[in-house]
Amino acid sequence: MTGSGLILIDKPDGMTSHDVVARVRKAAGTRKVGHAGTLDPMATGLLIVGVNSSTRLLTYIVGADKEYLATIRLGAGSTTDDAEGDLLAPVSQHALDAVADDAIAAGIATLTGEIQQIPSAVSAIKVDGKRAYARVRAGEQVELAPRAVTVSEFELLATRRIDGAIDLDVRVVCSSGTYIRSLARDLGTSLAVGGHLTALRRTRVGVFSVRDAHDLATLDAEAALIPAVDAATDLFERLDLTEQQAIDLTHGRRIHVADREGPGGEPVAAVAPNGALVGLIEFRGKEARTLVNFPTDEAVGRA
Template identity: 40%
Template structure:
């Protein structure tokens, strides 16, 4: 028999405003401890030096993590022009310099080539796996790391401000799997001046905004208290990008048993992924076909 994990059966989303210096996994572990939750996970890693939205799912909400991971995300970041590092951020060793400084107009013109469906090579110091090994582990061991380019959708990439000739502040909205460090590196290459990230903040992720994020200090202060529970967003927040299909008590019972269940009315198209609700609470996620939802994931959300 498998070992039962101790803790509370609590479900929902906590939006954390991650501070610099913590790993994403460390934040998850602190949140799980603070809520005494059986299960917790995050929807998209942030580098230790980065700040901003880290969405933490508890309990049944972990079943909705893929929908937040796949959602668009927005980043605000500062690029240091004229210097390249081996990590593509300020934590690494400087490997190249240039006295060239592009104009605002030149930067704006270069950004256009980074929008839409592009191919991006992740940083050598990243968690990408190469033959079962993490790229950063191979890079730290001195190996010559070659990482294949990966597709990335960039909805927008704009220049916000230019504090001085050495720095440019940018904002990017992109899909799953984007590396801001790679954008800074590749932009510097395109401009002929090198570049790396000095500051990075995720300002929103899917339906979650940094302005709604709670601090690690607050989590520590309210740990193990019912007051901390009031900061949870409902499980259903993780399904915001999918059509909601109300169901009946009979339909909910069928769905919970893994069978297709009747849904009342919907804007969902045939074969589209959607979620069924009963009294506003998620019952299942699945595929909509001819008035029924065929469940793929079922939630234990009964009172």
């Protein structure tokens, strides 16, 4: 039985995030496995999986900023805003030839910063209790409301002009909830030639990088596991507790930390003297209360 912690997976093309979770359940020997942020089947890259009690950390990871490498194809839109959908009518080669590099750069600049984005109609957003993509597959027309997202970096890495299309390799750093295929769609629309996503790879989620991720086909869950205490202290400020403070927090009591300075608000990883993660706590002045408790009998982190 694998302990509690996070496993970083480099998701292969063609698998759903649910497929990955099922594989990790088998490898880890536990049903209690979840992930932090869905990747579409066509997408590859970093999927963060929580095992056992560390599924409690996933809530705090889902909202982290993310980095992607992607390829946007200009020349036609698609019904799903990516290569998995049916292509819409392509524009002429003459229209593509008229798209100047400066216009592409200006379009990218317009989609950088705090923007209002309409998610793809085939997203997992719920509309009246039902996933948008399920409504689309059932033949319904779905119109989603714009939402505020932040695209902090939208970098053009390469431009390839080919017959019938312009391919753009880009790097995007964005807030949680940003749809890269919607950026592809909106860039194509702004240039009046249509656009859709043909490749997507997630390279970072918060502090975690795909460089440290594991191949699913050869996964050794025990060796790949980032223990809960290490994961939590990677994510949050660490507070080393006294024995009594650890006991108090475990029993739901607040603790007082006399030398605590600075504002609260952000979770803090509370660590027992034996190195185990007691939980995530929240400060109000010098007083702290438990946000999430962790089992006291779990294995400690790396020495």
